[in-house]
Structures are given as C-alpha cells and as structure tokens.
Amino acid sequence: MTHWILAPIILPAILAPFIVLAARYHIQIQRVFSMAGVVALIAIAAGLAWQASDGTVTLYQLGNWAAPFGIVVVGDRLSTLMVLLTAVLAFFVLLYSMASGWDERGRHFHALFQFQLMGIMGAFLTGDLFNLFVFFEVLLIASYGLMIHAGGQERLRAGVQYVLFNLLGSTLFLFALGSIYAETGTLNMADLAQRVTLIDPEETVGIRVAAVLLLLVFAIKAALVPLHFWLPSSYAEAPAPVAALFAIMTKVGAYAIIRVYTIIFPPDLEVTAGLHNDWLLPAALISLTIGMAGVLAAKKLDRLVTFSVIGSMGMVMVAISLFTAESIAAALYYIVHSTLAAASLFLIVDLVRSSREHLHLTVLPPVAGAALISGLFFVAAIAMAGLPPLSGFLGKLLILDASFTSSSGVWAWVVILTGSLVSIVGFARAGSTVFWKAKSVAPESVEDNEDDTDAPSAPEAPATMSYVAVGGLLALLVSYTVFSGPVHAYMSATSAQLFAPQPYFSTVLETPGKLSKPKAEEH
Amino acid sequence: MEFLVASAIGILTAAGIYLVLRLRTFPVILGMSLLTYAVNVFLFASGRLTIGAPPILVKGVETYTDPLPQALVLTAIVISFGMTAVVVMIALGAYLSSADDTVNDPTDPDPQPEAEEDVA
Numbered sequence: 001m002t003h004w005i006l007a008p009i010i011l012p013a014i015l016a017p018f019i020v021l022a023a024r025y026h027i028q029i030q031r032v033f034s035m036a037g038v039v040a041l042i043a044i045a046a047g048l049a050w051q052a053s054d055g056t057v058t059l060y061q062l063g064n065w066a067a068p069f070g071i072v073v074v075g076d077r078l079s080t081l082m083v084l085l086t087a088v089l090a091f092f093v094l095l096y097s098m099a100s101g102w103d104e105r106g107r108h109f110h111a112l113f114q115f116q117l118m119g120i121m122g123a124f125l126t127g128d129l130f131n132l133f134v135f136f137e138v139l140l141i142a143s144y145g146l147m148i149h150a151g152g153q154e155r156l157r158a159g160v161q162y163v164l165f166n167l168l169g170s171t172l173f174l175f176a177l178g179s180i181y182a183e184t185g186t187l188n189m190a191d192l193a194q195r196v197t198l199i200d201p202e203e204t205v206g207i208r209v210a211a212v213l214l215l216l217v218f219a220i221k222a223a224l225v226p227l228h229f230w231l232p233s234s235y236a237e238a239p240a241p242v243a244a245l246f247a248i249m250t251k252v253g254a255y256a257i258i259r260v261y262t263i264i265f266p267p268d269l270e271v272t273a274g275l276h277n278d279w280l281l282p283a284a285l286i287s288l289t290i291g292m293a294g295v296l297a298a299k300k301l302d303r304l305v306t307f308s309v310i311g312s313m314g315m316v317m318v319a320i321s322l323f324t325a326e327s328i329a330a331a332l333y334y335i336v337h338s339t340l341a342a343a344s345l346f347l348i349v350d351l352v353r354s355s356r357e358h359l360h361l362t363v364l365p366p367v368a369g370a371a372l373i374s375g376l377f378f379v380a381a382i383a384m385a386g387l388p389p390l391s392g393f394l395g396k397l398l399i400l401d402a403s404f405t406s407s408s409g410v411w412a413w414v415v416i417l418t419g420s421l422v423s424i425v426g427f428a429r430a431g432s433t434v435f436w437k438a439k440s441v442a443p444e445s446v447e448d449n450e451d452d453t454d455a456p457s458a459p460e461a462p463a464t465m466s467y468v469a470v471g472g473l474l475a476l477l478v479s480y481t482v483f484s485g486p487v488h489a490y491m492s493a494t495s496a497q498l499f500a501p502q503p504y505f506s507t508v509l510e511t512p513g514k515l516s517k518p519k520a521e522e523h
Numbered sequence: 524m525e526f527l528v529a530s531a532i533g534i535l536t537a538a539g540i541y542l543v544l545r546l547r548t549f550p551v552i553l554g555m556s557l558l559t560y561a562v563n564v565f566l567f568a569s570g571r572l573t574i575g576a577p578p579i580l581v582k583g584v585e586t587y588t589d590p591l592p593q594a595l596v597l598t599a600i601v602i603s604f605g606m607t608a609v610v611v612m613i614a615l616g617a618y619l620s621s622a623d624d625t626v627n628d629p630t631d632p633d634p635q636p637e638a639e640e641d642v643a
Contacts, residue, residue, distance in 0.1 A: 156621070
C-alpha cells in the first residue's frame with residue numbers, strides 16, 4: 001500500500017501548524033516553508049497523476065481498516081488530475097501573494113493557505129461522502145480566514161454573507177448525508193453506488209430527495225444559478241490572490257457533481273432518472289446566460305471577472321449535465337482552462353487596482369506599467385471569453401461538439417454562442433475603457449502629483465515577480481492550448497474511467513483490511 | 524417517539540429558516556444554530572430510533588443501535604459549533620467596523636465617482 005496518495009493532505013496539514021507555531025513572527029521563514037511545501041506538492045501531485053495515468057486506482061485505507069467501515073482515500077485519474085491542478089495553481093498564487101505583499105497585510109496568511117490546500121486536496125481524494133463534508137468544512141473554514149484577510153469594512157461585510165451562505169450549504173449537506181444514510185446505510189461512495197442499484201424503483205422518494213439535496217449542495221459550491229448569490233461580492237472583495245485560489249473552489253463543486261453523479265447516481269439509474277436533463281441543464285444554461293450578461297453589465301472590473309467565473313461555471317455545467325463520455329471529457333478540459341484563466345484575471349485586476357484610484361469602468365489616467373498589464377489582460381480576456389487561438393475556444397468547441405447529438409443540443413448551442421459574443425463585447429468594453437481611453441487623460445494628472453505634496457503620490461509599479469506569476473499562469477494556458485491533443489486524450493481516458501467504474505469499486509471494496517485478517521486467524 | 528423527533532426536527536428547521544431569512548446578523552446566526560440542531564437530531568435519527576440499546580458490542584446484549592450516526596453527529600456537532608463561533612466573530616468584526624449589522628450589501632455599494640463622468 002503506497003503512502004504517497006496521502007501526502008497531498010498530510011503535507012499541508014503538517015506545514016500549517018508548523019508555520020503558526022514556529023514561524024509566526026518571521027514572514028520570510030513562513031514564505032520559504034510555504035513555497036517549499038507547494039513545490040513539493042506539485043512534485044507529489046505530478047507523481048500521483050503519472051501513477052494514475054495508466055488507469056490504476058490507488059487506495060489508501062486509514063488505520064488499515066477495510067472500505068465500507070474504514071475511511072479510505074482513493075486516487076484515480078480524475079482526483080489526481082484535480083490535485084495536480086490545485087498544486088500548480090497554488091504555486092502561482094503564492095508567488096503572486098509574496099511579490100505583491102498581500103501575505104503581510106494580515107496575520108496567518110500562509111498557515112491559512114496551507115489549511116485551504118489541505119481541504120481542497122482532501123475533498124478531491126476522499127472516497128467517502130462524509131469525509132467529503134469534513135474536507136469541505138476544512139477548506140471553507142480556511143477560506144473564511146483568507147476571505148477577510150487584511151480586513152476592511154466592505155470585505156468583512158462580504159465575508160459575513162459568504163460565511164452564512166456556505167454554512168447554510170453545509171447544513172444542507174448534512175441533511176443530504178442523513179437522508180442517504182437513512183436510505184442505504186452507507187456513505188462510502190463505492191459501496192453506495194452498488195447499493196442504490198438495489199433500491200426498489202417503487203420506493204424512490206427518499207433516495208431522490210437525497211440526490212436532489214446533494215445536487216443542491218454541490219451547486220452552491222459550484223455557484224450555479226440560482227445559488228450563485230454568494231459569489232460576486234465575496235470574490236470581488238476578497239484579496240486578489242485569495243480570489244485567484246478560490247477559482248479552484250467552484251471547481252470542487254463541479255468535481256463533486258462529476259464524481260457523485262457518474263459513480264453513485266449515473267444518468268441511466270432508474271431511481272434518480274430525470275434529475276440531470278430536467279434540472280441541471282436548464283440551471284447550467286441560465287448561469288451561463290447570467291454570467292455572460294453580468295460581464296456586459298458590470299460597472300467595476302472586479303465584478304466583471306466574478307461574473308465571468310459564473311459564466312464559465314455555467315459552461316462547465318452545461319457539459320457536465322449532458323453526462324456522456326465526450327461531454328465529461330470536454331468539461332474536464334474546460335475546468336482546467338477556466339481555473340487558470342480566472343485565476344490570472346483576478347491577479348491582473350489586482351495589478352490594475354494597485355495603481356488605480358478605483359476599479360469602476362470609467363476613464364482614469366493610465367495605470368503603472370499599463371503596456372504590460374493591458375497585454376496580459378488582453379490574453380487573459382481572450383482565454384476567458386473563448387476566442388481562438390487559446391484553450392477557451394478549444395474547450396468551447398469540445399463542449400459544442402459533445403452537445404451536438406443531445407436532444408437539448410440546440411439550446412446549448414444558442415446559449416453558448418450568444419453568451420460568448422456578449423462576453424467578448426463586455427471584455428472589449430472594459431479593456432478599452434481601462435487601458436485604451438486612459439491615454440486621453442494621461443499627462444496633466446501625473447504632473448499635478450509631482451507639484452502637490454498633499455495629493456496621493458503617483459502609484460508604484462507592481463513588483464516584477466507579480467508579472468512573473470501572472471505571466472506564468474498565462475504561459476501555462478498557452479502551453480495547455482499547444483498540448484491540447486494529448487491533454488484531451490488524457491481527459492477522454494479520465495472520463496472513460498468514470499463511466500466504467502467497476503475497477504474503482506473492486507479496488508475500494510475488495511481490498512482486505514485489518515478486520516478480515518485477525519478474524520481468519522482466530523477461528 | 525417518531526412523531527416527537529420528527530416534529531422537533533420540523534419545528535427547529537422551520538424556525539431556523541425563518542430566522543435565516545431575516546436581514547440582521549444576530550437573528551441569522553441564531554437561525555443557523557437552530558438549523559444545525561435540527562440537522563444533528565436528523566442525523567441521529569437516520570440510523571433508526573431505538574431506546575436503551577448500546578451502540579458498542581456488549582456481552583449478553585442482543586439488540587444494538589447503529590453506531591455510525593452517533594459518530595457522524597459527533598463530528599457534525601464539533602464542526603457546526605466551530606463554524607458558529609467563526610461566524611459570530613466575523614459578524615462582530617463587520618458590525619464594529621461599519622456600525623451596522625445588516626446582512627445585505629447597501630443598496631448602492633459604492634456609488635459611481637462623479638469627477639470622471641465628463642471625461643468619458
């Protein structure tokens with residue numbers, strides 16, 4: 001039994017208290033350990049993804065207790081892929097937060113960051129619904145701390161909304177778990193998947209309620225309309241690196257939906273039939289519409305980016321809700337793309353914010369380093385809006401292709417194409433107001449500042465490493481586009497593994513644990 | 524007993540939801556705690572209700588109650604308790620920094636600055 005599968009959870013879990021206890025007054029030491037931890041995580045995650053790439057399902061039984069009763073950690077292609085994505089994203093976010101000094105503006109940034117990573121990794125790797133809840137709570141409680149990091153009136157108010165909405169989600173999650181346990185008597189995903197098929201199609205009320213509740217919970221995490229209200233102000237008010245890290249959190253919801261609704265409640269299961277087409281697809285199309293309309297309607301740059309996140313989640317959910325092997329592969333491709341694109345957009349907004357009076361889309365003197373920042377914004381906006389040549393376009397193409405054969409494909413095509421057009425207009429408008437028209441008011445205000453000592457001094461240009469972090473994310477997006485062939489092949493294999501879960505079940509349920517051996521010796 | 528437990532869960536949930544829908548933080552937090560009580564009782568009941576039966580193996584006992592929901596409830600209580608403490612602290616911070624304990628954003632969060640209007 002390999003122990004490496006546990007490392008992405010254990011490593012941040014050890015580092016975080018270490019940072020709090022041993023290095024709380026030394027920001028440099030915190031940075032070194034935090035960075036070293038994340039780099040190690042990337043290495044471990046890459047190793048795990050490589051190990052899973054041939055289709056092996058890695059199982060770890062905590063305390064050596066066998067599956068339905070013991071707690072298991074399972075790594076298949078999907079989990080290790082998401083773990084790798086998280087680790088890579090965390091690296092760039094951490095780089096940015098160090099370069100921009102965000103980590104010094106409040107206490108315990110690095111410790112909370114590590115706890116957040118632990119929660120996300122755990123949510124991806126767990127093979128048990130109750131532990132999914134526990135890891136959700138771990139990542140949420142860390143995110144509450146990160147969300148209000150550096151304080152301030154607006155941020156605290158947005159923080160209260162964020163916390164309350166997520167607490168409500170957690171309560172709902174517990175209700176869902178209670179109903180599932182009452183109906184099936186197990187919470188292990190593999191065990192559950194086998195037991196729901198045994199439920200009498202006549203007596204489906206309980207399990208249907210449970211499945212719908214669970215879908216609601218994950219939709220809250222994934223910010224699916226109409227459950228998205230927590231997202232715009234929380235993400236806009238959160239510190240930029242935190243918002244960039246949160247780009248993976250909506251994907252935790254998407255991951256959970258993919259995992260639970262392909263393995264436990266697959267579309268052809270009789271007891272939960274209709275859930276996917278009748279509810280998920282319309283919700284996804286509406287969130288795509290609202291997200292893209294929000295991009296056009298936003299009055300502030302940070303709100304614009306948050307609405308583009310909602311729109312991209314809508315896009316992901318459209319693909320997921322079709323529940324075919326091709327559509328899940330397309331969704332996975334788009335998940336990785338939109339995580340990187342959204343994170344880089346949040347960081348670029350922060351670059352703009354650091355040298356601009358406010359983020360309203362009005363004409364102001366150009367920001368420091370405008371040429372470079374506008375270039376970065378241009379690339380990131382192209383990626384997010386899904387214009388060729390970047391991966392957003394390829395992802396969208398894959399989703400369109402996957403929905404071609406579906407009965408509701410027409411709707412998907414109309415909404416996706418119109419939505420993309422609207423978001424392109426929105427991004428173009430924002431970019432031209434913030435970067436292009438700025439030149440028209442440039443000269444006088446800069447000179448004024450030099451004469452008048454009372455006026456706020458001309459803003460400093462962001463540190464070079466901030467550009468490196470953002471540029472790195474965008475470079476990653478470009479290479480993701482270049483290698484989209486092999487990547488898509490990998491995603492297809494991942495989705496095929498989800499639709500043929502028998503090896504997953506047998507690995508989880510048939511691996512002997514502690515209980516099976518001593519019993520045999522006793523008798 | 525089923526009626527008692529079920530109606531307790533129902534009333535707690537209803538009261539909790541009513542309070543959560545209020546606009547000020549204190550009632551909302553109270554509503555959240557009522558909801559967590561409701562969910563804890565609900566989890567407890569999800570292993571079927573039995574009276575006087577032990578959840579661990581004891582010699583000479585034939586009927587057992589399901590031990591797993593008790594473990595789940597234990598975890599859920601700890602988590603919801605911690606979360607309530609966190610939300611109280613954040614709400615207090617928000618109240619002290621803005622002297623206002625409404626949950627919603629102000630109707631016009633930050634009005635459009637006026638100086639730049641003419642340039643656009």
